[in-house]
Amino acid sequence: MSAQLFVVATPIGHLDDMTFRSIEILKSVSLIAAEDTRQSAQLLKHYNISTPLTACHDHNESNKIDILIEKLKNGENLALVSDAGTPLISDPGFKLVRAAQENGIKVVPIPGACAAIAALSAVGLPSDRFSFEGFLSSKQSQRLIQLEKLKNETQTMIIYEAPHRILECVKDMANVFGNDRPVGFAREITKTFETIRKMTLQELVAFIENDHNQQKGEIVLVIGGAPEEKNLDQEKLDELLTRLLQDLSVKAASQLAADLTGIKKKVAYQRALELSDKV
Template identity: 50%
Template sequence: MSGTLYVVATPIGHLGDISERALATLRQADLIAAEDTRHCQQLLNHYGISTPVTALHDHNERARVDGILDRLRAGSDVALVSDAGTPLINDPGFLLVRAAHEAGIRVSPVPGPCAAIAALSAAGLATDRFAFEGFPPRTSSARRRFFEGLRDEPRTLVFYESCHRLLPCLEDLAATFPPQRRLVIAKELTKVHERFIISEVAGAALRFRDHPDRLKGEFVLVLEGAPRDKTGLSAEQRRVLDLLLEECSLKTAVSLAEKITGARKKLLYQAALERQKPGT
């Protein structure tokens, strides 16, 4: 019988956040595939774990997948870990996990810390619907285009950003999104200098430009989604529906808008009927 690929979440800062099951899995595994072997070894040493470790990161994952699959097929259990948090959430491991599924090998998650979810849970913004967008593009022009595509997104948006690009990223947010849109900047989550900076898009950059000492650590940005109209649709969903109604029947426009925007059919139908009332 083949072994199991365990996807193991590890602490994002505070070592006490690792679960008993995660520790047991790391101890019992035959091999740990780690994004950074040195970083992983520090965690293992802290808990007295001696399981062998091999590197699996963005630059070697494609070349290492077949070898790890061979180990799994031979009956070995492999634990996949990233530098911090849950593997594959803006971290390596996707190719390995997909290949394991395709090979009929069991993949089992060992859940735990995730910086995006930790920030969202404590930001004080809507959590019923959200979109994780990872790291924005590196250059300002690409970043602004990226943000422009999200300006009318009604879900709460979650981004990661490095300390080196945080200030220009905040400046590009201010140049793209409405100035009053609420923004929460979570710094150094679960660590000694953890802090939540509550702001609006327009003033966020000033919080760091005037205090350069704050530009240290790791950051998660949680941005309020675009407001919905009285029908419950976002501005973009309403725009698509209006364009389709100009060219199609109500039934066809609603059906196409549902497929294009993902909005609920009931909301689209109500909005279409509202639009057809005299004086609207």
């Protein structure tokens, strides 16, 4: 049987979240490619796993690929792990997995912990549609551009953020998405000081400002999507605008129509302009 590359999820905090299958796989392979060998060595020691480790991270992955692929071609089963959670999810490993696929090597996922999914499952926001945005830019100007692009997305969004940037990031979200946008705040999931709260962005800014401990540890933000634009029958919209234009200006009539129906203000304004000459 040809060799396989196992993509192995590891705990994101609580060591008991390691699966039986993950332990057996890590014991059976000939080599484990790890994001940080020092971090992974602690996990292996806890489970009495003696398999050798080799570093495979953002800075050396491109150079390491040929060596690892050659081992796989020679019949050695390998495992890929990150420091915590599922590899490739805002962690290294994509280049190695792609290379394995391109070389006809079977890639086998070994499921387990993932901070993004754990947070989504617990914060109480819609989970039928969601997007994972990873880490936003560390530069505010670029972060604001990214948020503007996400502003009108209607699905739930999952974002990772570093503790030293969390306050500024949430403030930017409140400015772009609006103070009342719902957000789930999940910090240190499965760890001693786990915090999972749901509130508005405005409330989250105050929560973080008033408790410096909330600016520590691993953080996942789960942001509610923008309200979906309501469809309104054109005839009914025209009837409403025609009546409002009898007493109000185009601007005031379109604003009120947008508030009453949920349609976009610019749509109501454009139609109000078209109808104003007939009123």
